[in-house]
Amino acid sequence: MNSGLFDLAHCIRKSIIEESYRAHVGHIGSALCIADILAVLFGETMRLDDGDDRDRLVLSKGHAALGLYAALAATDRMSAEELANFCSEGTPLGAHPEHVVPGIDFSTGSLGQGLSLGAGAALGARLQRSDRRAFVVISDAELNEGSVWEAVMFAAHHRLGHLTAILDLNGQQALGYTRDVLDLGPVGERFRQFGWTVEEVDGHDLDQLSRSLGALSDADAPPRLVIAKTTFGKGVSYMEGRIEWHYLPLSDEHFAQAMEELEIEPVGAEGARS
Amino acid sequence: MRAEFAAELVAVAREDPRVVLLTGDLGFAVLEPFAEEFPDRFFNVGVAEQNMLGLAAGLADAGFLPFAYSIATFASMRPYEFLRNGAALHELPVRLVGMGAGFDYGHNGVTHYALEDVAIMRVQPSVSTIAPADADQARAALRATLDRRGPVYFRLCKEGSPVPGLEGRFELGRADLIREGEDIALIALGNMATTAVQVAQELERTGVSAAVAVVSSFNPSPTDDLVELLREVPIAMTIEAHYLTGALGSFVAEVIAEQNLECRLVRRGVAEMPRGMTGSPAYLYEQVGLSPDQLVSAAVETLDLIQR
Numbered sequence: 001m002n003s004g005l006f007d008l009a010h011c012i013r014k015s016i017i018e019e020s021y022r023a024h025v026g027h028i029g030s031a032l033c034i035a036d037i038l039a040v041l042f043g044e045t046m047r048l049d050d051g052d053d054r055d056r057l058v059l060s061k062g063h064a065a066l067g068l069y070a071a072l073a074a075t076d077r078m079s080a081e082e083l084a085n086f087c088s089e090g091t092p093l094g095a096h097p098e099h100v101v102p103g104i105d106f107s108t109g110s111l112g113q114g115l116s117l118g119a120g121a122a123l124g125a126r127l128q129r130s131d132r133r134a135f136v137v138i139s140d141a142e143l144n145e146g147s148v149w150e151a152v153m154f155a156a157h158h159r160l161g162h163l164t165a166i167l168d169l170n171g172q173q174a175l176g177y178t179r180d181v182l183d184l185g186p187v188g189e190r191f192r193q194f195g196w197t198v199e200e201v202d203g204h205d206l207d208q209l210s211r212s213l214g215a216l217s218d219a220d221a222p223p224r225l226v227i228a229k230t231t232f233g234k235g236v237s238y239m240e241g242r243i244e245w246h247y248l249p250l251s252d253e254h255f256a257q258a259m260e261e262l263e264i265e266p267v268g269a270e271g272a273r274s
Numbered sequence: 275m276r277a278e279f280a281a282e283l284v285a286v287a288r289e290d291p292r293v294v295l296l297t298g299d300l301g302f303a304v305l306e307p308f309a310e311e312f313p314d315r316f317f318n319v320g321v322a323e324q325n326m327l328g329l330a331a332g333l334a335d336a337g338f339l340p341f342a343y344s345i346a347t348f349a350s351m352r353p354y355e356f357l358r359n360g361a362a363l364h365e366l367p368v369r370l371v372g373m374g375a376g377f378d379y380g381h382n383g384v385t386h387y388a389l390e391d392v393a394i395m396r397v398q399p400s401v402s403t404i405a406p407a408d409a410d411q412a413r414a415a416l417r418a419t420l421d422r423r424g425p426v427y428f429r430l431c432k433e434g435s436p437v438p439g440l441e442g443r444f445e446l447g448r449a450d451l452i453r454e455g456e457d458i459a460l461i462a463l464g465n466m467a468t469t470a471v472q473v474a475q476e477l478e479r480t481g482v483s484a485a486v487a488v489v490s491s492f493n494p495s496p497t498d499d500l501v502e503l504l505r506e507v508p509i510a511m512t513i514e515a516h517y518l519t520g521a522l523g524s525f526v527a528e529v530i531a532e533q534n535l536e537c538r539l540v541r542r543g544v545a546e547m548p549r550g551m552t553g554s555p556a557y558l559y560e561q562v563g564l565s566p567d568q569l570v571s572a573a574v575e576t577l578d579l580i581q582r
Contacts, residue, residue, distance in 0.1 A: 052337075099364055105335070107363050113356055116325045120332015127294070127314070128336065147356070150325035158317075 005206045008074055009039035013235050013262055015070035015083060021255040023087035027095055029233035029245035031067035033170050033203075034137060037228055038071040040209040041135060041166075048077075048103075053132045056105045056121045060114020061139035061168060062096040068104065069093055077103040112145025114138060115165060119155045119223075122163035126219060133162040135213075141173030144182050149194075156195030161221030164213065165196075168203065170232040174246050191225045203228030235262055275434040275465075276373055278409035280304050282416050283341060287312055290420065292339035296330060298323045300344050300373070327353035330368040331360030339367050339420070345379065346372030346388035346429055354394060361425035362400045368425045375405060375429045375465045376515025376544070377558040387558075388429070389544050392463065393520025395427040396492045402446060403492045405429040405464025410442025411490060418444050429464060437467040440488060447494030451503060455485035458573055459507040459537075461500070463514035463522040464490050469559075470513050472566040477573060484573070489522055500529050504537040509580060511540045511573055513564065518543040540576050542569060 012035040020028045042048070046055040059068050069086060072078040078101075085091040092101050096109030106117050118136035125132045142148060155163050167187070171178050178184055188198040197217070201208040212226050232246075233239025236258045250258065284307050287293040294315040295308050309316040319326045323344055330340040342349070349372035361368035372391055379386035395403040402419060404426060406412035412430060419426050436442075439452035452467070453474055462470035467488040474484035487503055489496055504510055504526075512523040523541030530537055544562045551561060559565055563572070 056335075106331075107359065110355060110359050113324075113328055113359055116328020116356065117332045117335075117360065119325070120329035120334075121336060122332075123317075123329060124333045124336025124338055127333075127338070134332075147322075147324040147328070150320070150322035151328065154319055154322065154325055154329065157320075 005039050005043050005210065008043040009036045009206065010262070011074040012038055012067060012070040015073060016066050017236070017250070017255065017258045017262060019066060019070070019083060019086040021250040022084065024249045025087045025095055026247040026249050027063045027066065028250065029239045029242070030061065031064040031070070032234050032236060032239065033230045033232050034064050034067050034168050035234065036204045036206055036209060037137060037166055037168065038067050040206060040213050042071040042075045044210055045213040046135065047132070050132070053130050055132050056118070056134045058106045058114040058118045058121070058134070058136040059097055059108055060136050061111065061142060062108030065095060065097040068097055072103045111139065111142040112147040115148050115151035115155070118163055118165070119151050119160055122155070122160040123158065125162055126160070131162070131219075133164065136163070136165045138165055138167055140167060140169050140171065140178050140184055140187070141181070143184055143187065152191065152194050152196065155223040159220045160223045161217040161219050163223040165223065165225045166213070167225060167227045168230050169227050170230045172232045172241070172243060172246065176243060188225070188227050195222055196225045197222045198225045198227060200227040200229065203230035204234055237261055275406060275409040275412050275431045276304055279371075279412045279416060279428070279430055280308065282413040284308050284311060286416065286420065287315065290339065292337065294333060294338050294340050296326050296340055296342045298326050298344040298348060305343065323348050323352040324356050327356035327360055327368070327370070331356070331364060331366055334361060334366035334368050335364065339369065341369040341371055343371045343373065345386060346374045346391050347386060349373070350388070350391035350394060350427065357401070357425065358398060362398050365400060365424045367423060369428065370425060371428045371430060373430050373432070375431050377555040378431050380553050380555045380558045383552050384547055384549060387547065389517045389547065390520065391427070391429055392492070392516050392522070393524070396521060396525070399493060400424040401493055402426045403429070404446070405490055406444070407440055407462070407464050407467035407488050407490055408434045408437045408442070410436060411440060411444045414442050414444035415490065418446055422446070431465045434465055435468060437488065438471055440467065444490060446491050447496055448491070449496035449499035449503070450488045450490070451485065451499070452488055453484070453486035455483040456507060457483045458577060459485040459487060459503055459510040460573070461487045461489060461510055461512045461522065461526060463512070463516060466513045466515055466564070469564070469566055469569065473513070473569045473573065476566065476570045480574065482573070482577060492525065495525060497529055500526060501533050501535065504530060504535050507537060509538040509540065509576060511542055511569070511576065513569060514543045515559070515564065516543050518545055538580060540572065542572060
């Protein structure tokens with residue numbers, strides 16, 4: 001186990017709980033769900049300090065933006081003070097990410113658009129003979145959107161090997177379980193049929209994520225899908241697998257329990273919502 | 275107009291390596307010269323306009339100047355939210371090219387009549403919307419906006435004879451007064467400019483002095499030019515190959531109301547979709563009251579009314 005990544009994931013979860021409680025804002029379960037994915041991307045996989053040749057990230061499931069802010073803060077790309085502005089009046093740090101925030105490449109929040117942006121970024125890199133890669137975090141519910149499959153076909157046809165989609169397979173969407181709303185079926189097999197390379201990992205196993213996301217494909221290889229099997233609300237027992245935590249904000253009791261379960265020392269009264 | 279625009283794009287691409295061309299599987303007998311000369315910068319993305327606009331935003335973010343081509347209805351409406359959340363919100367230089375203004379695709383039926391594209395583009399403040407009046411102006415507009423930061427929507431036509439008096443001028447956000455007159459101002463959107471000139475010439479024979487102004491762009495929009503013109507005439511008639519709401523007629527109404535002008539306004543455009551009816555553009559324009567003769571009658575009736 002890479003203790004640095006473990007600490008990073010823990011730090012991201014801690015920020016998600018603290019800031020969502022402070023702001024009294026939901027989408028907590030969706031953010032917790034990808035904390036480990038973000039820890040590996042920001043702590044290890046992505047090359048973020050190469051100027052224009054840096055890797056690009058599209059958080060296509062934009063409603064997990066708090067996780068992204070937490071990852072930027074945990075890797076010193078955003079100050080703690082700025083993070084503490086999450087969802088306050090006038091801040092660019094809304095519940096969905098906007099590209100005006102340093103470290104955020106693309107504004108998202110409308111599902112089904114991010115993979116096209118990532119494919120364009122990967123195609124642009126190829127045309128410029130740059131080694132930069134594009135990572136796109138998509139949700140399983142997002143696959144309901146037909147536009148995703150336009151991008152899936154394009155990326156495969158053009159063999160965008162430097163495009164990696166990370167599917168946060170948590171089995172949930174806003175109003176129900178994906179199997180009950182629109183069953184995705186054998187989603188990995190479907191991507192394979194479209195010409196993608198598909199790997200499945202435990203989305204909370206940092207070693208598996210690290211190996212899978214860090215594996216480099218040739219620029220003209222098929223695009224890669226990493227299916228990260230995740231637990232919605234991971235780390236907070238009463239959220240795990242529960243539909244209502246797509247939207248609910250934390251009460252005082254919920255907050256206290258989440259902090260206890262995550263073994264987080266409270267930051268103090270002034271840090272909490274009064 | 276379309277062929278000249280495409281040829282100009284080839285010429286621009288020779289000079290500007292940022293230019294790439296995407297098409298949603300349309301542009302037969304138009305885009306081949308580009309594809310042949312720049313095979314590495316041409317992408318038929320398939321019948322997938324949403325992905326095309328997402329790709330374009332990703333490419334523009336990487337430093338390219340992507341042109342994305344389709345029929346105007348498909349270019350403007352299917353990927354509208356991709357344009358909004360992509361190139362528009364990110365202020366990226368995507369060039370969306372919609373082919374077939376108004377009834378340009380008259381024989382193809384109702385799905386191909388572009389009657390709302392200018393309205394929906396105009397409401398996005400960062401999307402410059404350009405409806406060239408003729409081929410020379412289309413070329414000029416392509417050149418004039420190459421270095422514009424945000425997205426541009428071009429509304430093109432297949433053909434289009436040169437508009438007398440326009441001589442290919444284009445300036446973003448300006449109206450072009452191509453004919454002086456004092457009884458009425460005819461204000462035409464893009465491809466209706468030639469019709470407006472015909473109407474003015476006919477009115478002249480009946481003793482009516484009609485000015486003609488061509489509006490080819492919004493965002494920025496030609497407010498000042500229109501104020502100057504509308505102050506000098508008692509009545510204005512807008513002429514557009516577009517629904518009545520949202521494009522030129524609405525814009526002129528906004529200018530008159532907000533600038534407190536006394537000029538009366540008559541809007542001539544397409545009131546509703548002519549269902550169950552295909553035909554040549556000229557045939558269809560006549561069916562909806564936009565033939566030169568019908569517009570002359572409308573102008574005369576209006577002048578009679580206000581003089582009573």
